[in-house]
Amino acid sequence: QQQVKQSPQSLIVQKGGISIINCAYENTAFDYFPWYQQFPGKGPALLIAIRPDVSEKKEGRFTISFNKSAKQFSLHIMDSQPGDSATYFCAASPYNTDKLIFGTGTRLQVFP
């Protein structure tokens, strides 16, 4: 059973557009929500992360929106660039544990 559900599975966006990836969870014990970017054959790279006491966090072109009551969070990539083409994973970590539980990933392709 996938504890963190991610959608869409794949996403095609034109250069300059906004990419939006959504995640949902059930476990209310999750208290840390990071997003990772992964290129083929490489390790996941931490992009941005949020905690449940904040509804939005922005770092450069990347924004996390967090809806605690709906148990959903999303990643917005503004002004998407071809170099953003990668697989994006949302993740969640339960309170007082070390583990990250990942979503199933979204393959983003940005075309010029």
Added chain:
Amino acid sequence: AAGVIQSPRHLIKEKRETATLKCYPIPRHDTVYWYQQGPGQDPQFLISFYEKMQSDKGSIPDRFSAQQFSDYHSELNMSSLELGDSALYFCASSYRSAGYEQYFGPGTRLTVT
């Protein structure tokens, strides 16, 4: 900035053999994590160590064991390898007092034939 170092980067083993993967965390990081990522799948948490003690355990097979040494590097030992163990194995590290941010290494690609 220094990153997580993993060795070897590629490893080919036969069924029933043993493999040892090594991880060198970012300097001053005190926590090490191991993840397994199958082809086209999301990373799955295996095990973690904080200050050389096991701190959390996930879906790690009994055939696998791991430890963290006094210099904070970690090793994942895998015995009786099976075809299904073929995957990318990532190590991540963090500095617990600074928060939960986990920084991943480049991974070791293990192929079992």
